[in-house]
Amino acid sequence: MNPVNHTQVTGFVLLGLSQAWELRIFFFMVFLTVYFCTVMGNLLIVAIVSSDPHLHTTMYFLLANLSFLDFCYSSITSPRMLADLLSGNPTISFGGCLTQLFFFHFIGGIKIFLLTVMAYDRYVAISQPLRYPLIMNQGVCGLFMAGSWVGGFIHSIVQVALTVQLPFCGPNKLDNFYCDVPQLIKLACTDTFALELLMVSNNGLVTLMCFLVLLGSYTALLIMLRSHSREGRSKALSTCASHIAVVTLIFVPCIYIYARPFRTFPMDKAVSVLYTMVTPMLNPAIYTLRNKEVIDAMKKLWRKYIVTRGKQEH
Template sequence: MENRNNVTEFILLGLTQNPKLQKVIFAVFLVIYIVSMVGNVLTLVTITVSPLSGSPMYFFLAHLSFIDACYSSVSNPKLIVDSLHETKTSPFSECMTQIFGEHLFGGADVILLTVMAYDRYVAICKPLHYTTMMNRRLCWLLIGVVWAGRVLHAAIQILFIFRLPSCGPDVIDHFLRDLTPVLNLACTDTHTLGLFVAANSGFLCLLNFLLLLGSYVVIACSLRTHSWEVRRKARSTCVSHITAVIIFLVPCIFVYLRPATTLPIDKAVTVFYTMITPMLNPLIYTLRNAQMKNAIRNLCNRKVISGDG
């Protein structure tokens, strides 16, 4: 990368430089990553091979599990491996690839959660029209919008970051290669670009968060006229979705909706939305969902029977 960038690799300081704590980080984050992958892959496979795949809600949930599995794999394996090494280096090309992947899958997560909220709104507020409104064609169209929007978003981020002249130092006080840490290494004024990042990432997170909250306010108001049983089922589904939204979007808003500055708490917050949230989503959507639990049991029983045969 000799065009305008004299930095060919970055040195990451990681979460901590304490050797004993690094071993703890390795063990804890390896367990989190395994649980995340098993949970998301199990959810994806269960929905794909069961009749649930015909339901728009589970169709979107399967895509959410796929996105979360990919999102977990963008940076977490590198973090786990780096925790075993004293010096943590990252080539410039690898850094750009990771930033692109983070914003591609992380952004897809944000938009898909909004799509899932729209699905719940139609199911609860317009139940008689749900089948015709949320048809398979519209579902695939919404998924196409999710991916097209996030590819564009991630490509724009990389386009601006890639062209920045980075003269050093090449040390990033973080475990993650992301926009703000890389911006702070540029040997040029990045104030305007920092505002662009806040608008392109932070404002979009905030906008989707407000849309989600608004949709659930409308749903809550419409439930007043329904029976107790309908309200109970709707609340169970909505509580799961709202929980997933809060634990993912609130940390993202905190990190991205501000000028390009780093705070000591940023590392902990980043761990939460890059590692903890993808791990919790399968638990949130399955432990409170009787249909998912039954589908998982049927899948396991099918495997046992086929194994005995």
């Protein structure tokens, strides 16, 4: 590769969701609302779990971490996308593009590993309820979280290391609203067939295998629940249904984007919007609407806020 080629493209033009000004204004209003709901919903769950001693358990610790990651994940792409919708010529520097790519895959990788940990947590809780506090203690939970962060970092740094070596000499138009591997690779001034296969293996096949393992584990859990009491089965089913819904919303779009050759398809941008903006907004609703303990804790937090505000006013 010619090193000179690396300096020929200093930035990229993000084509975004639309070039029409009216549509961009409409998208801005819609996604500003979506991002606001995402931030408020996920940070509210973090606050609820942190403030209520009854929720200081492994399951809710993992749920609060997932909510924090959803907040971070959405914030990597949404603020810039909102600004670019109002900009006449949205561009991003080469360094800024790689930085966004790094954090996008870093947080995304942590989420995938965390969902696997959450599936294991539910498996232990249902299959071995008496030994559950011993198996999933604070130390083990902390190790799982540390492993998720390390795994996410390794996954992400591989993406950046492989991408930064590519020569980019034009064109410099990225057909998306954020920087990601599939769009960047298509702009490289070299044959990227072998690299695409490596990226598909690293991203798509690993994601697909994790998804199948998770589905298998939840299927085993559902079969195991048949021997439980009606009340216990109902509560466990509600929790598992929430987990399965979140896993499906996160993994299916990722499999669609990464587990295939990096070619452009009509649904690509819609799917990208789904898993970068819509899914992080839906996750809090999926968990809170189906969880009585979280709803009760939310009411307690709200009453505490009202009482505190009343005292301040008097």
